Amino acid sequence: MANAASGMAVEDDCKLRFLELKAKRSYRFIVFKIEQQQVVVEKLGEPNESYEDFAASLPANECRYAVYDYDFTTTENFQRSKIFFVAWSPDIAKVRHKMVYASSKDRFKRELDGIQFELQATDPSEMSLDIVKGRAN
Template sequence: MAVQDECKLKFLELKAKRNYRYIVFKIENQQVVVEKLGNPQDSYDDFSASLPANECRYAVYDFDFTTNENCQKSKIYFVAWSPDTSKVRMKMVYASSKDRFKRELDGIQVELQATDPSEMSLDIIKARAL
């Protein structure tokens, strides 16, 4: 599975310059491509809504939070979105190429596997951040 250079480039921009709140990636013609870029001011709900209900996707989300010590921090989440309603073949393709794709994105701190929106709710994101 090839990874378009744009995927790595946009991820570096999210990580270093914080140009985006999130990036949604999809597999198209045997390669991973950027499908959507979230504006820095977009909310977590905007991010959740950008994932299709019946298709798999990879996504990264830059989550800002305040620690118990009142420190502002941010963590980059990798979300492997694989809804139960997506096609079996699609799920297999995404599952088999996930680790290789994730290695291309240096700087991911938390990984989340989700098959429905409740598995990646904001509460779960917050709990995994601390």
């Protein structure tokens, strides 16, 4: 099913992998990219991978979508998990790619039921672990 604004389709594998992350916690993160007019899975992060591994998997000069399953302990000492959606659009990415990712983001995000927070980042400092911690608490 294509997005009227951008003509972008979402590969079924994207939704399947997201459900596995959400329900089974099979992955720590998933990186998605747009390839040949559709959103596809580019990388699956193993459950033991860190936030630094996640951040390092986003290319410095290309846009991506990603989801990250963030585990934390509340001030009341409860274990919690929040799923973050990251719209990665570095300043040095090509303008056309930024436009395609921006115009497809909302529809793609709607396909992934269970996202609790969204971060839009143009450089690593805008998605630092401190920012994630602050949004989760």
